[in-house]
Amino acid sequence: MTGPVPELEDRAAACADRLCEADRVLLASHIDADGLTSAAIAAQALERADLPFETVFEKQLDETAIAAIAETDYETVLFTDFGSGQLDVIGDYEDADAFTPVIADHHQPADRETEYHLNPLLFGIDGASELSGAGASYVLARALAEASDGTTTGVAADGGTAVESTESHPRADNRDLAALAVVGAVGDMQASGGELHGANANIVEEGVDAGVLETGTDLAIYGKQTRPLPKLLEYATDVHIPGISNDQAGALRFLEDLDLELKRDGEWRRWSGLTGEEKQVVASALVKRAVSRGVPAHKIDGLVGTSYTLAREPVGTELRDASEFSTLLNATARYERADVGLAVCLGNRDGALERARSLLRNHRRNLSAGIDLVTSEGVTNEEHLQWFHAEDRIRETIVGIVAGMALGNDGINRSKPIFAFATKTDDGAESGDEDPAEVKVSARGTHSLVRQGLDLSVVMSEASRVVGGDGGGHDVAAGATVPAGEESTFIERADEIVGEQLS
Incomplete structure (x- = not known):
């Protein structure tokens, strides 16, 4: 098979072979559009390969989430659209034989190696603009179609977070999944300049050939x-x-x-x-x-x-x-x-x-209210960045989207990246129940700023470490979690880093 991204073909084949050796697989994925399409691509590829699996989603793949995954009785775990940045923690569990990780991701990897790691950044391909998490899952799906044989029996997902295989499906080369890969790439803001580039463009071509995409x-x-x-x-x-x-x-x-x-x-x-x-x-x-x-x-x-x-x-x-x-x-x-x-x-x-x-x-109602809030209250300008703190008035899960959409509105400068804080709450908890231990911070820039040297992934990673937090992402969009009360120190260090990048 000649895959859509030749540079990743050998690694994708190795990952696919390892999955085919598993009796069953735990599929863990991120929850944004790129993460959902990554999971959907992987789920259909596993189903067609006759590999029983269960799917779980995590808003953030932190140490607690990884520990919970390790406590399951799955020996093989497929991570999609995250995992690379958490390899240091995942690797410790791998060393302890808790599970074997297979990772299809596009985020900046931690300083740790693992055998079954499919990430464009390891092969000189930009994971922020040339291949999304869904794209990495698609490359794996194409390899999995080649590694598996015959017809398949499996259970299609029923729409819940737990999915196990039961229903017969004809063998496929999985090129029909290219449409979902493109949705993931577009959702991950990789269509810079109005179109997809690099490895993403190869996937588009396969989707057009398969009759599932039109451009x-x-x-x-x-x-x-x-x-x-x-x-x-x-x-x-x-x-x-x-x-x-x-x-x-x-x-x-x-x-x-x-x-x-x-x-x-x-x-x-x-x-x-x-x-x-x-x-x-x-x-x-x-x-x-x-x-x-x-x-x-x-x-x-x-x-x-x-x-x-x-x-x-x-x-x-x-x-x-x-x-x-x-x-x-x-x-x-x-x-x-x-x-x-x-x-x-x-x-x-x-x-x-x-x-x-x-x-x-x-x-849409929440986004509109959030943008109105930011526009009316304005932002605080530092020398190299601008920021606002929404507290519990904007959900932590959408504060980054609000920040990006607010860029360019009255009083909000597109020539500076924007940082947005929001109260971090547990799922289902009522905000304001108690003082938050952590705060979510999201950052958004523009592709013009990235061309000038901005890399928000580095900013978030380095600035959050200064205050005992954790962060990462992409050059144009990134996020972090920091201890409540440390926002000023975080912003001070972030402003210094942005200034160094844009100087």
Whole structure:
């Protein structure tokens, strides 16, 4: 087999062979969109390989979570979208024969080695921009298809967090899983400059060949499948167009001035329902408006990008567009319903999808409230970064998203990374019950800052260690947990590191 990422082929084959030796596997995965798609890809690959498995999710793979995994009676544990950064702890359990780890991840590895470790960073591939966790799982899935033989018997996931195999499936090369890998990469913000690059592009090509993906040049605006046209333009703020963006009446006037049938049966049409010619009319008018209102040329270029369409999903649904699909998944995971997100990934189009949509509506309300809070209260500016402390007013699971979306709003500078603190609570606990022992901190930058040298993964890792915390992630987005009361010391050290990186 020639895999989608030749540099990883030998390591992927070794990992797949080790999984095939197992009587059963514990699949442990992260809970964001990349983690959910990673788990879904791995689950289907294990099922098709006739490997019994159970799936568990962790918001954070810390020492407590790893200890709990070690207490199970699974001899083989597959970690997806995390594990590399926790290799020092995992390695201790491996040395004690608690379990054999197989890791498919893309985060910065800890200073420890293990045999079955599939990570693009080990082979000179950027895990922040060229291959996501879902991409690493996809590479493993392709190798697992080659390592297993014949037809399979297994139990499909029922939408819960525990999944075991029962149902027959024909042998497959697993290229159909490329669509989920692309959703994971897009959800992990790897579509810089409007498209996926590097190893991700190889996976896109396999998905197109397999008939599960379609690509094309289109407006780079969120909501093309599901939002009515006025809302699509009103909420399109990545490229701010005066008189349209964040302007309900202005967006309506803009559309009504176009010589197009924009309503049918009294309802506004959606972008996905327009013809190619109609789309061209709207896009051309948008560009003309942007030019006339003085929007810089490089920003206008950002109005157009590569679209990633899931060809087998219904037109006009969140599942048809990679960006909307990833947002739907984030809305499940960040409200402790990773089981719902997994079920949607695995094809549950009934109860799980409706539950996911309900969670998404709630997620959007919370994001809007969070952005309003940050914009109204403002941020504290240090020399090289800006920050705010939401305490318990924004959920720790979404505070990073809020921070990223707030960048560029009034009073919030896109030329500095933004750091956001939120009270860290146990799942199900009521915030404010007691003084928190720990605080979650999330950081977001821009790809422009990364090109200047910013690496938030390093910032989070080093600054959190100074105060006895732990952190990591990617260059453009990272997170950490720090002891409550140590925020000022953390920010002081983070500001120094950012300054050194950008000098």
